[in-house]
Amino acid sequence: MRNGSGTFRRVKSRDLAYVALFAAIVAVLGLLPPVNVPGLPVPITAQTLGVMLAGSVLGAKRGGLSLLVFLALVAAGAPLLSGGRGGLAVFAGPTAGYLYSWPIAAFVIGLLTQLFWKRFNLAWALVANMIGGIVVIYAIGIPFTALFGDVSLWASFTGSFTFIPGDLVKAVAASVVAVAVRRAYPVIELPSRRATAG
Amino acid sequence: MRWGRRAAGGADDAVATGAGIELRGVRHAFGERVVLDGVTLTLTEHRVGVIGGNGSGKSTLARLLNGLVVPTSGTVRVDGLDTRTQVRAVRRRVGFVFQDPDAQIVHPTVAEDLAFGPHNQGLDDAEVAHRVEEMLDRYGLAGHRDHPAHLLSGGQKQLLAIAGVLAMRPQRIVFDEPTTLLDLANTRRVARVIDELEQDVVVVTHHLDLLDGFDRVLVVEDGQVVADGAPAETVPWYVARMG
Amino acid sequence: MLSLYVPGDSVVHRVRAGLKLAVLAALGVGLFLGDSPVLMTGALLLTLVVGVAVAHLPWLALAVQVRPVWLWLALLFGFHLLATDLRTGTVAVLRLLALLVAAAVVTATTRVTAMVAVIEWLASPLRMVGVRPDRIGLVLAMTLRFIPLVADKAARIREAQAARGGSRVRLGMAVPLLIEVLRMATTVGEALDARGADDVPVRRGGRRARLAA
Ligand SMILES: Nc1ncnc2c1ncn2[C@@H]1O[C@H](COP(=O)(O)OP(=O)(O)OP(=O)(O)O)[C@@H](O)[C@H]1O
Ligand SMILES: [Mg+2]
Helix, strand or coil, rough: CCCCCHHHHHHHHHHHHHHHHHHHHHHHHHHCEEEEECCCCCCCCCCHHHHHHHHHHCHHHHHHHHHHHHHHHHHHCCCCCCCCCCCCCCCCCCCCHHHHHHHHHHHHHHHHHHHHHHHCCCHHHHHHHHHHHHHHHHHHHHHHHHHHCCCCCHHHHCCCCCHHHHHHHHHHHHHHHHHHHHCCCCCCCCCCCCCCCC | HHHHHHHHHHCCCCCCCCCCEEEEEEEEEEEEEEEEEEEEEEEECEEEEEEECCCHHHHHHHHHCCCCCCEEEEEEECEEEEECCHHHHHHHHHHEEEHHHHHHHHCCEEEHHHHHHHHCCCCCCCHHHHHHHHHHHHHHCHHCCCCCCCCCHHHHHHHHHHHHHCCCCCEEEEEEECCCCCCCHHHHHHHHHHHHCCCEEEEEEECCCHHCCCCCCCEEEEEEEEEEEEEHHHHHHHHHCCC | CCCCCCCCCHHHHCCCCHHHHHHHHHHHHHHHHCCCHHHHHHHHHHHHHHHHCCCCCCCCCCCCHHHHHHHHHHHHHHHHHHHHHHHHHHHHHHHHHHHHHEEEEEHHCCCHHHHHHHHHHHHHHHHHHHHHHHHHHHHHHHHHHHHHHHHHHHHHHHHHHHHHHCCCCCCCEEEEEHHHHHHHHHHHHHHHHHHCCCCCCCCCCHHHHHHCC
8 A cells, every 4th residue: 555645653653563463463363273384393383474474475574563562561561472372471381482582583584585575476485484483483482491490401402303394384374475465465565775865 | 843833733722713614725646646626615504515426535524624634735724724734633523434434433332432532622521521421311321321432333333433422522514435334224314413403514435315494405526526516506406416 | 352451459569560570570589699498498488478458360360370380390399309399399399389379460450551551661772773662562452453354364375275276285375375464565565654653653652551541
C-alpha cells in the first residue's frame, strides 16, 4: 500500500499496530498444539515460526520490537509461551537463552530481508531465516544453557541437536509464507533514495 | 518543522473562526490513482449523509474531514483550522468512528479502552474516570466494565467504539459505515444513538434508512460529488440511478 | 485466561511490583555469587515459605510455573553426576529451583497491569533517545487486546478453508491470516491517531498510578 499523503506521525502509529499485532500472532502460534512430523525426533512447536515471520514480514526494527513486546508480556505474567508457560520463571530456566535470542533473531532476519528486498525470493528468504532463525538462536541459546546450568558447551550443543530438523522445516515454511505475503502485501519500505537536492 | 507543529497543536481553541467544515478545490490521489477531484463543499448542517458506490471515494472524503488523509491539493478547514497544518487541533474537534470496531478498540478491557482517548487529551485521572462512568452508563456497558472487549457482541463493540470517541467530547463526529457489520437490531440501535447525538455528524453509509431525518445528503461518484441536497431529493435520485 | 496471577490480599500481593522485582533481581545475583548447598537450600525454603505460607498461594499455582523446566533440572543433575560431582550438581539444581520458585511467587502475586506499569517505568530512561514510555504500555495493552482477535480470525479462516474442502490447512491459512492482519494494522493505526495517541505527551505518573492501583 502506498501511503501517498501519510505524515511521519501516521506511519508511527501504524508501526505500533504492526508491532502489537505480530506479538499477538506469536502468542496465538503458541496456542497451536505441537505437530509430530514423521521422521523428526521431537514435535515441532510453532512459536519460532512467528519469530521468523515477524522478521521477514515486518523488517528488522518492527520485527525485533514485536518479539520484545511478546517477551515483556510473558515476563509480566501472561502464559503465552507454547504449553501455557509464562511468568518470570521461564526467564531463569536453563533454556531461557533461546527466549532471549528471539528478538535478536527477528531483528537479524529482518535486516537480511531488507538487504535482499529487491531480489527477495524463496532462496533469499531461506538464507535470511536460516541465519537469523536457526544460527542466531542456537548461537545464543547453547552458550546460555552451558553457562547457566554449569554444563560444558559441547554437552549443551549436542543436547540441542534434536531440534534442528524441526527448525529447518519451520525456516522453509516461514520463507514460503514470507514470499507470498511480500507479493500480496509488502510492508517493508526501503528508504527511498532522495535526490540530494541543493 | 517540529516547532511549527507544536505551535499548531497548542493553538487549539485560539484560532477557530468560521464554523463548519469547508473543503476547497480538494483533489486527492494515492500514487497515480486520483480518488477525489474538484470537491468544494461547506458543511454546516447538523446531520450530513454521504452515499455512493464501492470505491467511489466516500471513505477518503470522510478521512479528509479529520486529517487522517491530507488532500494532495486544495484545503480542508474545520471551524477555520486547516487539516494540513493544525491536524491535532482538528482531531480534537472531529471524532472518527470506523466500520470495524475490532480495529479501533485497542485496550483489553472495556473501561480501559474508554479511558484511552480522554487520557491522551491529558485530562486528569478524576476527569477521565468521570467520563468513563458516564459512557458506561449511557451505553449500557456498566455491567461490562472490566470485561475483555472481545467478549462483547458485535453491536456492543460498535457502541464501545462510539463511546470511546464520545468520551473525548468532540464537537463533530464522522462515521464511516458504522452499521455495515451489524445485524438489523444493532443497526437500529446504532442509528438511534447517532440520532440522539448533540454533536454535528457526517455519516458515510450504504444503509439508506439511516439517513431518515438527515439535513443533507451527498452522493459521491468517481471521486466527485454528483448530487447534494435534502435526503428526500438525493436518496431517490441515487436509488433510481443505481437502477 | 491471559494471566498467571492468583488473586489475593496478602502482604506479598500488596508489596509494590517494582520492589518485588528488585528483590528478585537481587536474589538472582546473590545466588550466583554463593555456592554452598546450605545457602541454596535455605533460599529455596525461604521462597517456598513466602509463597505458600505468607502469600497463601496454592502449591499448584507454583508447580504450574516451575513444571516446564523439571525435565531440564533432572537432566542437569544427571549430567553433573556424570561429569562433575554431587555437590556441584546439587548446588546448580537448588539454585535454579530457588530462583524459579521466587520468580513464580512474584508472578503469581502481581497483576499483569502492575507489571506493565513497571516495564513502562523501567523504560523511562529511553525517553532520552526519543522513546515514549507510555507508548510501550500502549503496545503491551494492544497485544493483550489483539491476541483473542487474531485467534478468532485464524479460526474463521480455517473454517472457510475447510468449507471449501481444504484439508491440509496449516500453512495455507498463514498467508490470508497475515494479509488480513496487516490490512487491519492500517486501520488500527488510523484509529490510534483519531483518538489522539500521538497527541501531546501525557503527564508523567497519571497512567502509572491508575494501572498499578
Ligand atoms: N491507502 C490507499 N492506497 C491506495 N489506494 C487507495 C487507498 N485507499 C483507498 N484507495 C482507493 O481509492 C478509491 C476510493 O476508495 P474509498 O475507500 O474512498 O472508497 P469508498 O467509497 O469508501 O468505497 P466503499 O464503499 O467500498 O467503502 C478506491 O479505488 C480504493 O481502491
Ligand atoms: Mg469506504
